[in-house]
Amino acid sequence: xxxxxxxxxxxxxxxxxxxxxxxxxxxxxxxxxxxxxxxxxxxxxxxxxxxxxxxxxxxxxxxxxxxxxxxxxxxxxxxxxxxxxxxxxxxxxxxxxxxxxxxxxxxxxxxxxxxxxxxxxxxxxxxxxxxxxxxxxxxxxxxxxxxxxxxxxxxxxxxxxxxxxxxxxxxxxxxxxxxxxxxxxxxxxxxxxxxxxxxxxxxxxxxxxxxxxxxxxxxxxxxxxxxxxxxxxxxxxxxxxxxxxxxxxxxxxxxxxxxxxxxxxxxxxxxxxxxxx
Amino acid sequence: xxxxxxxxxxxxxxxxxxxxxxxxxxxxxxxxxxxxxxxxxxxxxxxxxxxxxxxxxxxxxxxxxxxxxxxxxxxxxxxxxxxxxxxxxxxxxxxxxxxxxxxxxxxxxxxxxxxxxxxxxxxxxxxxxxxxxxxxxxxxxxxxxxxxxxxxxxxxxxxxxxxxxxxxxxxxxxxxxxxxxxxxxxxxxxxxxxxxxxxxxxxxxxxxxxxxxxxxx
Numbered sequence: 001x002x003x004x005x006x007x008x009x010x011x012x013x014x015x016x017x018x019x020x021x022x023x024x025x026x027x028x029x030x031x032x033x034x035x036x037x038x039x040x041x042x043x044x045x046x047x048x049x050x051x052x053x054x055x056x057x058x059x060x061x062x063x064x065x066x067x068x069x070x071x072x073x074x075x076x077x078x079x080x081x082x083x084x085x086x087x088x089x090x091x092x093x094x095x096x097x098x099x100x101x102x103x104x105x106x107x108x109x110x111x112x113x114x115x116x117x118x119x120x121x122x123x124x125x126x127x128x129x130x131x132x133x134x135x136x137x138x139x140x141x142x143x144x145x146x147x148x149x150x151x152x153x154x155x156x157x158x159x160x161x162x163x164x165x166x167x168x169x170x171x172x173x174x175x176x177x178x179x180x181x182x183x184x185x186x187x188x189x190x191x192x193x194x195x196x197x198x199x200x201x202x203x204x205x206x207x208x209x210x211x212x213x214x215x216x217x218x219x220x221x222x223x224x225x226x227x228x229x230x231x232x233x234x235x236x237x238x239x240x241x242x243x244x245x246x247x248x249x250x251x252x253x254x255x256x257x258x259x260x261x262x263x264x265x266x267x268x269x270x271x272x273x274x275x276x277x
Numbered sequence: 278x279x280x281x282x283x284x285x286x287x288x289x290x291x292x293x294x295x296x297x298x299x300x301x302x303x304x305x306x307x308x309x310x311x312x313x314x315x316x317x318x319x320x321x322x323x324x325x326x327x328x329x330x331x332x333x334x335x336x337x338x339x340x341x342x343x344x345x346x347x348x349x350x351x352x353x354x355x356x357x358x359x360x361x362x363x364x365x366x367x368x369x370x371x372x373x374x375x376x377x378x379x380x381x382x383x384x385x386x387x388x389x390x391x392x393x394x395x396x397x398x399x400x401x402x403x404x405x406x407x408x409x410x411x412x413x414x415x416x417x418x419x420x421x422x423x424x425x426x427x428x429x430x431x432x433x434x435x436x437x438x439x440x441x442x443x444x445x446x447x448x449x450x451x452x453x454x455x456x457x458x459x460x461x462x463x464x465x466x467x468x469x470x471x472x473x474x475x476x477x478x479x480x481x482x483x484x485x486x487x488x489x490x491x492x493x494x
Binding site for chain 1: 393395396398399401402403404405406407409413414417418421
């Protein structure tokens with residue numbers, strides 16, 4: 001699957017559903033990844049793979065390591081031990097002379113281009129208007145022509161329902177609108193993987209639905225791989241191919257949303273779900 | 278005690294205003310030097326290598342902890358002995374700019390650190406190169422935060438320009454002093470100089486406060 005095939009298509013375009021795409025080749029691999037903060041081990045020798053095109057939701061109590069996984073993938077954190085591969089390439093390591101050494105910035109940046117992230121706090125650039133927030137990276141990272149980048153930004157703004165706001169600054173938008181711009185910004189880089197880190201947690205309740213609708217639309221109309229940390233269990237049930245239950249830095253249970261939400265096997269999963277549902 | 282003479286004020290004004298123009302030039306160019314150098318120090322102090330941060334840090338602390346007048350004398354009287362001679366005003370601009378750059382570097386540091394970590398994270402997530410992250414994301418946001426503080430240093434520098442009289446720059450105080458040395462009448466020249474400083478500093482500080490309110494919104 002090429003990266004180019006992963007961008008959201010227009011609503012009339014023919015698309016492949018995630019289920020039909022069947023979850024192709026392995027796209028993400030965590031191999032014995034350990035991450036510690038001081039003496040606290042957040043991830044403990046974690047093994048974990050995600051196939052291309054799958055929508056995977058990570059659930060679990062606070063501090064169980066879910067967000068750490070996304071931040072490791074986005075290279076906002078470095079693993080203390082273990083390796084991470086994206087699309088068959090090491091993310092934070094590279095092979096030199098048959099040995100695995102910490103990756104240089106150039107290598108990491110190349111591999112990282114396959115990944116996009118939407119943050120809890122949106123993190124739009126407040127000094128740029130909406131349109132430039134979206135075109136900045138395609139122009140300066142992918143080397144896209146400015147007009148082409150703007151054209152694509154308009155398509156994406158249409159997808160997230162914000163075409164009329166392209167000339168505004170982020171602070172002139174509501175939280176929900178800002179988050180939708182952030183989604184468009186991430187998609188503009190045509191990532192193979194979209195990381196969603198509690199993207200509705202900072203929103204007023206009435207704005208949550210709009211953001212989730214956009215994500216549902218993307219999940220159902222594109223073949224982009226999604227890795228999602230959320231407390232919105234209905235959303236997780238709706239879009240996920242797989243749900244992984246985390247506790248204390250380990251995956252304690254995984255399976256289809258039907259299985260995890262209706263017949264959880266692990267006691268900790270049952271406790272967690274009864275607390276959040 | 279002398280009596281105030283308006284006609285004497287009228288006579289000396291052209292020379293004082295000539296001095297004011299020199300004072301304003303020294304402040305403007307000194308500010309520009311301090312803004313540019315301060316940014317260089319602030320960025321150098323964030324360099325990953327200690328071979329950069331350590332010497333810069335020592336230099337900045339040294340300049341910040343020695344008096345401006347001593348630095349001006351060094352530049353004006355010592356450097357020519359080493360073959361480096363500048364005109365008095367140029368020396369003054371270098372001295373003011375260098376001295377104040379050690380303060381503006383702190384302002385920039387605070388401004389840069391005030392940019393939320395999420396901005397760096399978003400830049401990383403978009404794979405923006407470091408240079409682009411600085412130019413397009415971090416510095417524009419930091420500048421917005423530092424404008425009021427930089428403005429305060431411009432006013433402070435403006436009020437420090439009389440020190441340049443010590444290295445023969447014909448600023449306002451130098452002019453007033455020259456006039457007084459001839460007429461033996463200090464009241465009007467020195468008072469006029471003081472008033473001109475207030476007339477320029479105070480509205481500027483009001484303007485800065487307004488700007489600050491606008492930027493903080």
